[in-house]
Amino acid sequence: xxxxxxxxxxxxxxxxxxxxxxxxxxxxxxxxxxxxxxxxxxxxxxxxxxxxxxxxxxxxxxxxxxxxxxxxxxxxxxxxxxxxxxxxxxxxxxxxxxxxxxxxxxxxxxxxxxxxxxxxxxxxxxxxxxxxxxxxxxxxxxxxxxxxxxxxxxxxxxxxxxxxxxxxxxxxxxxxxxxxxxxxxxxxxxxxxxxxxxxxxxxxxxxxxxxxxxxxxxxxxxxxxxxxxxxxxxxxxxxxxxxxxxxxxxxxxxxxxxxxxxxxxxxxxxxxxxxxxxxxxxxxxxxxxxxxxxxxxxxxxxxxxxxxxxxxxxxxxxxxxxxxxxxxxxxxxxxxxxxxxxxxxxxxxxxxxxxxxxxxxxxxxxxxxxxxxxxxxxxxxxxxxxxxxxxxxxxxxxxxxxxxxxxxxxxxxxxxxxxxxxxxxxxxxxxxxxxxxxxxxxxxxxxxxxxxxxxxx
Numbered sequence: 275x276x277x278x279x280x281x282x283x284x285x286x287x288x289x290x291x292x293x294x295x296x297x298x299x300x301x302x303x304x305x306x307x308x309x310x311x312x313x314x315x316x317x318x319x320x321x322x323x324x325x326x327x328x329x330x331x332x333x334x335x336x337x338x339x340x341x342x343x344x345x346x347x348x349x350x351x352x353x354x355x356x357x358x359x360x361x362x363x364x365x366x367x368x369x370x371x372x373x374x375x376x377x378x379x380x381x382x383x384x385x386x387x388x389x390x391x392x393x394x395x396x397x398x399x400x401x402x403x404x405x406x407x408x409x410x411x412x413x414x415x416x417x418x419x420x421x422x423x424x425x426x427x428x429x430x431x432x433x434x435x436x437x438x439x440x441x442x443x444x445x446x447x448x449x450x451x452x453x454x455x456x457x458x459x460x461x462x463x464x465x466x467x468x469x470x471x472x473x474x475x476x477x478x479x480x481x482x483x484x485x486x487x488x489x490x491x492x493x494x495x496x497x498x499x500x501x502x503x504x505x506x507x508x509x510x511x512x513x514x515x516x517x518x519x520x521x522x523x524x525x526x527x528x529x530x531x532x533x534x535x536x537x538x539x540x541x542x543x544x545x546x547x548x549x550x551x552x553x554x555x556x557x558x559x560x561x562x563x564x565x566x567x568x569x570x571x572x573x574x575x576x577x578x579x580x581x582x583x584x585x586x587x588x589x590x591x592x593x594x595x596x597x598x599x600x601x602x603x604x605x606x607x608x609x610x611x612x613x614x615x616x617x618x619x620x621x622x623x624x625x626x627x628x629x630x631x632x633x634x635x636x637x638x639x640x641x642x643x644x645x646x647x648x649x650x651x652x653x654x655x656x657x658x659x660x661x662x663x664x665x666x667x668x669x670x671x672x673x674x675x676x677x678x679x680x681x682x683x684x685x686x687x688x689x690x691x692x693x694x695x696x697x698x699x700x701x702x703x704x705x706x707x708x709x710x711x712x713x714x715x716x717x718x719x720x721x722x723x724x725x726x727x728x729x730x731x
Contacts, residue, residue: 302676309674312380312404313338313361314371314395316349318494319409320386322658323436324349326667327384328356333671336380339364339371371395375402382674384436385409388498393418400431407670408687409436410513412694416711419688423713426684434670434680435687437517439597440725441665442614444635445518446644448601449726451608452522454642456623458605460523465515466586466598472547475500475590476560486547486554500544503567503590507538508698510567513690515585515597516575517682522601526685527721529579531710536697538568543590565590573697575710578718585693608635614660616640645729672731681725688713 311327313320316338327333335353338361340346346365353360362377364370368391374380375398382405385395389411399406413419426433439445451457477493478485487493488500502510523529544565548554554561571587586598600609605624612618621627621635646665647654654661673680689710696708712718 302678304675305677306381306675308332308334309671310334310336310379310381312336312374312377312383313340313349314374314383314385314399315387315391316340317342317345317386320384321345321349321352322663323384323386323407323667324352326657326663327671328352328358330671332675334359335361337362337364337374337377339374341365341368341370372398375399375404380404382407382670388495389502390414390498393421396422396433397425400425400429400433403429403431405431405674406433407436407667408433410511410517411691412508412510412512413691414695416692416695418695419692419711419713422691423684423688432673432680433684433687434673435513435517435682435684435690436666436670437513437682437686437690438659438662438666439514440517440521440682441646441662441669442518442660443643443647444610444614444616444619444639445599446647446726447616447639447642448599448608449518449522450642450644451638452601452603453726456605456642457601457603457607458624460581460601460603462582462584462600462602463519463522464584464586464598464600464609465519466584466588467511467514468586468588468593468596468598470591470593470595471589472544472592475503475544476547476551478553484551484553486551486558486560488560503541503544503565504563505566506698507541507566507568507571507701508694509536509571509573509585509587510694511587511589512573512585512693512697515599516583516690516693517686518599519583519601520686520690521723521725523577523579523581524723525577526689526714526718527723528718529577529581530712530714530718531583531689532576532578533707533709534573534575534693534696534700535705535707536571536573536700537705538572538701539570541565541568541590543569547590568701571697571701573693573700575693644726646726646731649729669731679724685714685717 343365364374383399384407386409396408474495476486477496479487479491488496548561549556569590573585575583595613606622608621610619616639617636619635620632627633654664657664700708
């Protein structure tokens with residue numbers, strides 16, 4: 275997610291009535307008081323994380339690597355704003371980050387690079403013994419997912435997937451209700467990435483302002499992300515929709531994803547955007563670009579324990595922001611229609627709601643507010659993406675300080691990343707079922723849930 279998209283989701287959900295719930299025990303006492311960080315890629319998303327880290331007294335930013343000197347200057351300006359010591363810079367080409375990894379004064383790194391660099395950066399960081407925070411995407415190839423897992427198991431270096439939507443306030447309240455059995459036995463879940471990204475995929479070439487340029491002439495993500503829409507037809511960005519519902523049905527911790535099938539609509543949205551833009555038009559060179567990515571990609575997933583999941587990728591057409599969550603069980607269901615506001619959805623419980631009528635979920639969301647949000651509401655108020663960035667970064671830092679397991683680990687990363695290449699193959703094969711590997715190699719049967727069980731981090 276970028277600065278240019280924050281207006282959709284930056285506002286926090288109102289706290290409402292913070293009723294007292296039992297606080298679950300913390301994982302462990304602190305073993306480290308300060309975490310020394312290196313940043314690999316400090317584009318706009320990297321700067322989001324940098325901003326969160328600069329607010330903390332238990333973090334030191336030691337070094338930053340990025341070949342884009344303009345982005346490095348923006349990152350250093352953030353550091354200066356917080357009156358912190360300027361980190362060492364590694365800007366000598368795309369592989370200078372390896373010199374950052376050679377430093378002995380760094381405990382962990384944040385990887386916020388373009389998708390095609392995630393595997394290389396993650397593998398190199400783990401092999402260098404640097405605990406890794408990895409931004410989300412979908413894998414380019416299925417083997418990439420195994421490479422993450424195999425490198426982690428070989429090096430024993432921890433890696434955490436930075437899926438911030440798992441920490442959205444309304445979603446964590448619904449998770450709380452799921453674990454109180456209010457929905458009954460869960461049967462079906464939905465989520466997705468339904469977000470008009472045309473202003474991100476195309477820019478004016480110099481700034482985030484509206485335009486029709488991409489590739490070398492683009493700015494920020496338009497320099498690299500748009501090319502995926504030219505080259506691929508897949509569920510390109512599965513983790514925002516799948517991560518939150520996966521935690522509710524204990525994927526990789528008592529349950530697992532088994533197979534999927536994907537289909538895609540025709541591609542019209544990006545071409546139309548170029549043609550109709552005042553900065554483009556039918557004679558603009560980019561109007562000749564053929565986009566392979568279907569405007570609407572629908573993926574159905576099956577689970578070992580019998581649940582079904584539907585994901586929707588919808589980023590190339592005009593639409594309001596909405597991730598399309600739905601959680602349905604034997605006793606009721608919840609679905610959202612905006613960006614996390616407590617009242618922006620529908621809910622129904624067979625044992626509580628009027629017969630055959632929806633209720634506004636606000637009173638339930640507030641009554642069952644997750645202990646994490648109760649504890650950290652004030653600290654997350656100014657954080658990106660409605661406070662979610664605080665929670666995902668806080669979990670990473672606090673787990674390192676306590677030397678405990680991450681709530682979203684390498685097996686979660688591999689499983690969710692794998693949806694992209696598997697959906698691509700399914701679409702190419704006209705919707706054929708694809709088997710989803712068990713990256714835990716059977717350990718899912720005995721692994722215990724971690725995400726959201728503590729009120730500490």
